[in-house]
Amino acid sequence: xxxxxxxxxxxxxxxxxxxxxxxxxxxxxxxxxxxxxxxxxxxxxxxxxxxxxxxxxxxxxxxxxxxxxxxxxxxxxxxxxxxxxxxxxxxxxxxxxxxxxxxxxxxxxxxxxxxxxxxxxxxxxxxxxxxxxxxxxxxxxxxxxxxxxxxxxxxxxxxxxxxxxxxxxxxxxxxxxxxxxxxxxxxxxxxxxxxxxxxxxxxxxxxxxxxxxxxxxxxxxxxxxxxxxxxxxxxxxxxxxxxxxxxxxxxxxxxxxxxxxxxxxxxxxxxxxxxxxxxxxxxxxxxxxxxxxxxxxxxxxxxxxxxxxxxxxxxxxxxxxxxxxxxxxxxxxxxxxxxxxxxx
Amino acid sequence: xxxxxxxxxxxxxxxxxxxxxxxxxxxxxxxxxxxxxxxxxxxxxxxxxxxxxxxxxxxxxxxxxxxxxxxxxxxxxxxxxxxxxxxxxxxxxxxxxxxxxxxxxxxxxxxxxxxxxxxxxxxxxxxxxxxxxxxxxxxxxxxxxxxxxxxxxxxxxxxxxxxxxxxxxxxxxxxxxxxxxxxxxxxxxxxxxxxxxxxxxxxxxxxxxxxxxxxxxxxxxxxxxxxxxxxxxxxxxxxxxxxxxxxxxxxxxxxxxxxxxxxxxxxxxxxxxxxxxxxxxxxxxxxxxxxxxxxxxxxxxxxxxxxxxxxxxxxxxxxxxxxxxxxxxxxxxxxxxxxxxxxx
DNA sequence: TTGAAAGCGCTAACAG
DNA sequence: CTGTTAGCGCTTTCAA
Numbered sequence: 001x002x003x004x005x006x007x008x009x010x011x012x013x014x015x016x017x018x019x020x021x022x023x024x025x026x027x028x029x030x031x032x033x034x035x036x037x038x039x040x041x042x043x044x045x046x047x048x049x050x051x052x053x054x055x056x057x058x059x060x061x062x063x064x065x066x067x068x069x070x071x072x073x074x075x076x077x078x079x080x081x082x083x084x085x086x087x088x089x090x091x092x093x094x095x096x097x098x099x100x101x102x103x104x105x106x107x108x109x110x111x112x113x114x115x116x117x118x119x120x121x122x123x124x125x126x127x128x129x130x131x132x133x134x135x136x137x138x139x140x141x142x143x144x145x146x147x148x149x150x151x152x153x154x155x156x157x158x159x160x161x162x163x164x165x166x167x168x169x170x171x172x173x174x175x176x177x178x179x180x181x182x183x184x185x186x187x188x189x190x191x192x193x194x195x196x197x198x199x200x201x202x203x204x205x206x207x208x209x210x211x212x213x214x215x216x217x218x219x220x221x222x223x224x225x226x227x228x229x230x231x232x233x234x235x236x237x238x239x240x241x242x243x244x245x246x247x248x249x250x251x252x253x254x255x256x257x258x259x260x261x262x263x264x265x266x267x268x269x270x271x272x273x274x275x276x277x278x279x280x281x282x283x284x285x286x287x288x289x290x291x292x293x294x295x296x297x298x299x300x301x302x303x304x305x306x307x308x309x310x311x312x313x314x315x316x317x318x319x320x321x322x323x324x325x326x327x328x329x330x331x332x333x334x335x336x337x338x339x340x341x342x343x344x
Numbered sequence: 345x346x347x348x349x350x351x352x353x354x355x356x357x358x359x360x361x362x363x364x365x366x367x368x369x370x371x372x373x374x375x376x377x378x379x380x381x382x383x384x385x386x387x388x389x390x391x392x393x394x395x396x397x398x399x400x401x402x403x404x405x406x407x408x409x410x411x412x413x414x415x416x417x418x419x420x421x422x423x424x425x426x427x428x429x430x431x432x433x434x435x436x437x438x439x440x441x442x443x444x445x446x447x448x449x450x451x452x453x454x455x456x457x458x459x460x461x462x463x464x465x466x467x468x469x470x471x472x473x474x475x476x477x478x479x480x481x482x483x484x485x486x487x488x489x490x491x492x493x494x495x496x497x498x499x500x501x502x503x504x505x506x507x508x509x510x511x512x513x514x515x516x517x518x519x520x521x522x523x524x525x526x527x528x529x530x531x532x533x534x535x536x537x538x539x540x541x542x543x544x545x546x547x548x549x550x551x552x553x554x555x556x557x558x559x560x561x562x563x564x565x566x567x568x569x570x571x572x573x574x575x576x577x578x579x580x581x582x583x584x585x586x587x588x589x590x591x592x593x594x595x596x597x598x599x600x601x602x603x604x605x606x607x608x609x610x611x612x613x614x615x616x617x618x619x620x621x622x623x624x625x626x627x628x629x630x631x632x633x634x635x636x637x638x639x640x641x642x643x644x645x646x647x648x649x650x651x652x653x654x655x656x657x658x659x660x661x662x663x664x665x666x667x668x669x670x671x672x673x674x675x676x677x678x679x680x681x682x683x684x685x686x687x688x
Numbered sequence: 689t690t691g692a693a694a695g696c697g698c699t700a701a702c703a704g
Numbered sequence: 705c706t707g708t709t710a711g712c713g714c715t716t717t718c719a720a
Contacts, residue, residue: 001457001481001482001697003696003697003698004697004698004699005697005698013706013707014706014707014708015697015698015699015707016699016700016706016707016708016709017705017706017707018698019698019699019700020699020705020706023699027705027706028705028706029705029706032705032706044477046453046454046481047697047698048398048457048458048696048697048698049454049455049458049459050394050397050398050403050458050459050696050697050698051398051458051696051697051698051699051712052697052698052699053394053698053712054392054394054395054398054696054697054698054699054712054713054714055697055698055699055700055711055712056698056699056700056712057699057712059394061459063437068423069413069418069419069422069423069438070416070419070420070423070622072414072416072419074413074419075413075414075416075418075419076414078413078440079412079413079414079440079442082440082442083442086442086447086450091439091450091451091454091455092439092440093407093437093438093439094413094437094438094439094440095435095436095437095438096422096423096426096436096438098423098426098427098430103430106430106435107435109390110390110393110435111393111435113345113392114392114393114394114395115393115394115405115459133388137345137390138345223626224626252626256628259628278414279623282567282568282596283627284600284603345713347712347713347714348713348714348715349713349714357690357691358690358691358692359691359713359714359715360690360691360692360693360714360715360716361689361690361691362714363714363715363716364689364690364715367715371689371690372689372690373689373690376689376690391713391714392712392713392714394712394713394714395696395712395713395714395715396713396714396715397696397714398695398696398697398698398712398713398714398715399695399696399713399714399715399716400696400714400715400716401696401715
């Protein structure tokens with residue numbers, strides 16, 4: 001491994017000068033600079049990030065902790081976050097905590113404040129208290145997409161407007177004439193996605209739908225679980241004409257369940273999801289869903305994290321980024337005319 | 345930030361003893377050990393990984409570089425790799441290089457050998473030469489899933505048997521009575537997936553199918569691109585009754601293309617993919633595909649990397665892990681009886 | 689069993 | 705402009 005000292009020796013200067021050449025080239029005489037650069041090139045020198053971090057007290061790496069990369073939302077988020085981070089000169093290291101608090105804790109303890117100057121934590125089972133402790137260890141900790149964080153807590157948090165997203169789904173379905181609604185609420189690390197459901201229910205109420213018009217079932221945040229849960233729900237409530245899932249994965253599973261029960265989507269059953277992951281438009285029928293501004297959230301999260309690192313500001317509020325947006329595709333349609341009525 | 349020195353002061357020992365208490369507890373008198381541990385607990389001390397790495401010259405972190413997390417194969421791989429790494433006491437940091445050689449280079453240069461003791465590189469546009477250079481910087485570099493690496497190169501590589509996987513697909517289709525074959529070859533970072541195609545073509549030839557029975561088209565490794573390419577191919581060759589895609593994403597796109605062209609899968613067209621990502625069974629019709637032993641490959645890759653780090657051995661061979669396996673689902677079926685013939 | 693001392697590779701004042 | 709000096713927080717001989 002080539003060290004600064006070796007470069008210095010070869011360029012006939014001291015380590016300090018090489019360091020300067022690297023960080024404050026304008027402070028170095030052009031001729032010297034050139035010699036140093038040549039030495040660097042010839043020796044194939046590459047700074048040791050570890051040493052640099054230790055000496056300077058700063059790192060240019062960020063860590064992103066997420067519960068399960070296998071959920072397609074995360075990769076899409078990672079892509080955006082990584083781009084933003086790199087654009088600003090930081091590396092993004094993704095840590096998969098595998099839905100395991102112990103693992104999360106381990107990553108957090110080891111990496112936060114040492115390997116990474118900032119840590120972005122997406123939904124986990126860890127409490128805010130524990131996370132806040134990490135923050136006291138010198139790292140900038142930013143929560144992201146937490147559904148249950150309120151303002152004025154200890155840690156800053158950037159999220160989407162979950163309730164508004166739910167509302168949008170409800171309004172869409174209501175406008176299509178639906179009167180019977182099913183809902184699949186996702187429960188995963190980070191607790192149930194109840195804000196989204198809350199927004200949905202509230203919008204329904206605001207439009208005059210009685211409470212009993214809504215049948216809710218809990219589901220894990222996967223296609224498989226959405227399938228199972230929707231199957232059960234549709235069987236228990238055969239008159240449902242619409243289904244809202246608090247995330248796209250479950251919505252997709254629900255569409256398959258409907259198909260297997262002989263219900264056509266959207267003719268017999270309208271399905272709307274939430275998030276608008278790529279799969280939403282890749283599946284057939286293409287899923288009507290409410291889009292979260294994933295890119296913007298990612299960018300904003302990175303921005304906030306860097307602000308905290310560089311500015312040292314300890315902002316502690318909730319930033320709600322962008323507006324959810326309804327994306328109508330093929331999985332929703334007018335409520336079917338009720339059999340009984342038409343039979344009358 | 346609590347340092348070793350502070351702990352030492354509180355426990356009335358020196359830093360060296362605290363360090364020993366942490367790493368060689370048996371070398372410390374029980375009473376002292378207890379005092380040290382108490383101090384650690386009370387102060388909430390957490391070792392600084394950066395300093396430790398610098399002083400000891402070792403890290404317990406691995407980096408996994410992949411071109412695009414958004415391709416579902418990677419998350420599935422990451423999950424397995426992370427578990428294996430953690431089981432063995434290492435952290436796994438995932439770096440998304442965004443299909444960009446410059447980014448890859450940056451991560452490699454900065455992270456390999458300093459932040460991470462070992463680096464696993466999945467398909468990228470970087471040449472082996474360049475990667476080998478990284479290895480000389482002190483990091484254990486292991487290639488994974490490279491389709492174009494031959495044995496006895498500079499870097500060790502663990503992969504699957506691509507050709508065998510292709511063969512399996514061909515044999516399946518051939519046995520179903522198909523005579524006209526289409527193939528979608530994926531081209532992405534890392535070059536075309538030609539081994540898989542090679543295996544497919546060879547198996548076809550071995551079974552007596554003439555070369556002109558196979559129509560090949562190149563596609564990017566996405567559902568969208570698979571859709572486009574398959575559409576074009578199916579239009580150009582309307583008599584095709586079967587389609588092999590060198591990966592599942594394209595296969596899924598192809599099934600959709602078929603549907604949009606009015607071809608039923610598998611009645612009019614059989615489609616077989618490769619990899620067996622989760623989506624393969626989640627889509628409808630469920631995709632017949634050739635499964636790669638992803639978990640085993642991941643585990644083996646981690647194992648090899650650690651072996652290199654800990655044992656220092658510079659193995660440089662290609663490890664082909666496990667056997668690909670045909671998974672028959674709903675997207676393949678007997679070749680349709682030709683119209684002309686039945687009309688005669 | 690514990691401590692003293694040196695140093696990992698680099699940065700950051702401060703002199704010169 | 706360049707060099708000197710002093711660490712960053714930890715590990716690691718080597719003595720005591």
